[in-house]
Every structure is written in C-alpha cells, then in structure tokens.
Amino acid sequence: QKEVEQNSGPLSVPEGAIASLNCTYSDRVSQSFFWYRQYSGKSPELIMSIYSNGDKEDGRFTAQLNKASQYVSLLIRDSQPSDSATYLCAVIDPRGGGADGLTFGKGTHLIIQP
Amino acid sequence: DTGVSQNPRHKITKRGQNVTFRCDPISEHNRLYWYRQTLGQGPEFLTYFQNEAQLEKSRLLSDRFSAERPKGSFSTLEIQRTEQGDSAMYLCASSLIGSEKLFFGSGTQLSVL
Numbered sequence: 001q002k003e004v005e006q007n008s009g010p011l012s013v014p015e016g017a018i019a020s021l022n023c024t025y026s027d028r029v030s031q032s033f034f035w036y037r038q039y040s041g042k043s044p045e046l047i048m049s050i051y052s053n054g055d056k057e058d059g060r061f062t063a064q065l066n067k068a069s070q071y072v073s074l075l076i077r078d079s080q081p082s083d084s085a086t087y088l089c090a091v092i093d094p095r096g097g098g099a100d101g102l103t104f105g106k107g108t109h110l111i112i113q114p
Numbered sequence: 115d116t117g118v119s120q121n122p123r124h125k126i127t128k129r130g131q132n133v134t135f136r137c138d139p140i141s142e143h144n145r146l147y148w149y150r151q152t153l154g155q156g157p158e159f160l161t162y163f164q165n166e167a168q169l170e171k172s173r174l175l176s177d178r179f180s181a182e183r184p185k186g187s188f189s190t191l192e193i194q195r196t197e198q199g200d201s202a203m204y205l206c207a208s209s210l211i212g213s214e215k216l217f218f219g220s221g222t223q224l225s226v227l
Contacts (some may be wrong), residue, residue: 101216
C-alpha cells in the first residue's frame, strides 16, 4: 500500500517569509511527484511537478526531491495571503501505467498571516 | 470553457436513493479519473478510463458504485442505495495518454441525509 505522509498543520507563516512544506512517501519505486494547491471548497490545481533529484524552480515556488530519503518538499518564497490554501503532495506509480492514478497525502493547511 | 466540467455542483439526497454525477473532460484528453475526497483528507482514487475502456475499477468503494464512459467522451459515476458515509466531494480529472499531469474539475459535493 503506497503511503504519502504530510503534516496536516495548520502551518502559519508571516507574509513575505518562506513557507516550507514537506512530504514523505513509502514506495521507493515512485518516480513522479506533484504538488497541488487546493483552496477551500475548490478542486486541486497542479502547481509543480518534479521527477529528478534536486531542485526545480518556477517563479516563487521551488520543489525539492530526495529519492534516497523518500522526501519531497515545496518552498514558497515571498509568501502572500493568496497562498493560504491546502497543499497536497501526490505521487504516481509508473508500474501502473497510469491506472493507479495519483496517490495523495492528506495535505498541509497553510495560513499566510498579513 | 475548456476545463473539466462536472455536474451537478451540489447534490443532496436521502439515504437509500440513487445518484448519478456527470463529468466532461478536456476535449482532447483520453484518460479520465474519478476520485473521492472527504473533509481533511486528500483525494482517494476510485476508477480510471482510457478512452471508453475502464482499466481499473477494483478501487471502487463497493458494488454500489459504478462508472461508465460509453463513447470515450463524458463519464458518469453512479452510487446506488446511498448511505450517509457516501457524503463527500466527488472529483473528476482528465489527462492525455503519456502525461502524468491531471486536471481536475470543480467536483460534485454529495450530502446524504
């Protein structure tokens, strides 16, 4: 059974600071990792994907992957109140050919304090 | 609007009734997924179609749940004899074959009284 673990929070960060969100996964075969943002009452929205060890930057967002430690993180620089949302970490098992879909963590609720 | 469309947005039903939800994926997407999300949890995978073929259905929660995608375009998810525990957000997502990026619809919020 694949598991994706996240601290549910809430994680409170002052506006302008760096928000750091963490995720661990149980299945070493997992190759693809995703961060989705979900506002309250809305559907998940893909914000980052990462496939290789190291960092991947996109605007204010940086995803970090360490396959040896089975750890993936998301950094949000210059946090804004509009970043307040639940951030879902998701992994996909390549052996399933897409049939398994994504396995999600429970999400971390992030609050950016003005 | 070229995103994933789900109808209805909200459904309130009495225990024991049948409900059906519809999903229209992004037009060129040939993969379609159904997920369920309860409060405080991440989305939970239910089933998956590639074109009209349902390639994974073992994760449907019980035999009261069924899904169809008759012409490889829109899909329906039916829950028979609803129970209060079925209350949740039902999300549909679509993607292209070969892409692992899923695009989600706005979901159908089901409340079983």
